[in-house]
Amino acid sequence: MAGAHALCMIPGPVEFDGDVLAAMSTPATSHVAPAFLETFGRALEKLRVVFAAPSAQPFVFAGSGTLAWDATAANLLEPGDAVLVVNTGIFADWFGECLGVYGGDVTQLRSSGFGDRPALGQIEEALAAKSYKMIVITQVDTSSGVLNDVKTIAALVSRVSPDTLIVVDGVCSVGGEALQQEAWGVDVALTASQKALGVPPGLAVLMVSQRALKRALDRTAKPTAYFVSFKKWHPIMQKYEARQPSYFATPPVQLIMALDTSLTHLVAAQADGAAASRRWEEHVAASATVKDALEAFGLTLVPTHRDHAAHTLTAVYYPEGIDGPALLKAISERGVVVAGGLFPGKAGTYFRIGHMNISATRPDLHHLETTIKAVKEALTSLGYAFPSK
Known part of the structure; x- marks a missing residue:
């Protein structure tokens, strides 16, 4: 060999499609060129289809899926906020560590053992015992290969603790597992480019509900991050989707081109x-x-x-x-x-x-x-x- x-x-x-790799090999292109504005805007629209979240706000950052954890914590958590993590593996541990860095009071809800997942009764009992600002569900934990039932857990949270924000780590699931973000009431779903989205590593992707976005934009506490600030990026993403030039930080142009190409395969130009x-x-x-x-x-x-x-x-x-x-x-x-x-x-x-x-x-x-x-x-x-x- x-x-x-x-x-x-x-x-x-x-492994990636040939046309996705070809998109990575395009010549240098301005991040405010009309052709790139069209590409980025189109990609943002396709992400709404993939996440099944037509009313949500997409954010695409240069970085790994771990950066999406930081973005979630920095924009939605304040020191002392309680967070419940439904733990099925090491990535739930690490997401919890990240939330703790931003001041989250993190409770890890674990299963009976490796390869299992917390029962719905455990989750309901935890939600009834304490008020949580956020619940984090890793849809697929890459370390264990365990799949969480996001639809059922989200319905439980909406019934028992409706004010709790529902966050789904979909790094190893979005594009490969069933996810109906808006219908299921998920506030934040995040992923990375290099897995089921079919794009080389380098993009952190978040889809944020209007409820969660409002909480982030109305936040009065001192910011705890700069680069991943939703307040900074929200108008930029809106401009890109409107095919209008804007600037806060330079996006990874070729990766965005590759994302748009791969998303075409995912949605097959259909929105149904x-x-x-x-x-x-x-x-x-x-x-x-x-x-x-x-x-x-x-x-x-x-x-x-x-x-x-x-x-x-x-x-x-x-x-x-x-x-x-x-x-x-x-x-x-x-x-x-x-x-x-x-x-x-x-x-x-x-x-x-x-x-x-x-x-x-x-x-x-x-x-x-x-x-x-x-x-x-x-x-x-x-x-x-x-x-x-």
Whole structure:
């Protein structure tokens, strides 16, 4: 495989469409040129379709998904505000740490163990016991492969604690899992470019409800951030969507071009939700293909129940007697790169396969079959005894 491109099947960055990569290779372009204003404005409109949030305000920043955490905390939290985090993995831990930096009084609501998720009863009990400014739900925690039921949790919050802002970390879900932000009453949904949106790393994306935006813009407390200030960026985003030149900080022009190109694939120029529904179904099917194959090999999924396993990645334990690093190396020698574990104390016990964007939506590329074959051959090379049929 010397000199060949290794198939990147980690949970982000993912494999990208050729036209998305081509958009990254355009010549230097002014960030206030009419053509770029059209591109950025069009991308913002498409984001509303992807998030299913026609009334919400999109924000696109130069940065990683972690920057979207900072933006959420800096604009919506004041010192002492109580925050409930529905914890399904290390990214919920880290988001909670971020909220604490901005003065949030963070409560981590944990499940019974790794691979599980807090029960609805736990969440309802927590909301009834204390008044929370914000609840944070990681839709898919990349460290565990666990999927939270955002729709059901959001409905519970709206019933039990209607003043609580609902924040969804969709870094490993938006564009690959079902999300109806406005219909479900989600106030902030955030993501990053390099996963199911299908764009190289470098963009933090937030979709903010009018309720949350009003709280941020009406805030009287001293600002705790400058670059991610909604007060600074709100008029800029409005100008871009109106195709009018404006400036606060230079946007990453080529990444925005790539985003617009990829979003075209996501929405297929439709605003009725049909394209989004098809994309979710494609990710569900891809997930089933990978998980069914690995379970047929005798491997055990990290999520304790298949119904709360993510559709954008698969987290699976190394089989007994198989050395983890040796397996990852053997898979990579077959031209496929997958990811090791992340969760503290468990990282050496499992690995993760991403199946997002074209790896899920372009069966003609055979990414899933290539990956499954590489895993099987790698296990065989290490002497693994497959279960008899």
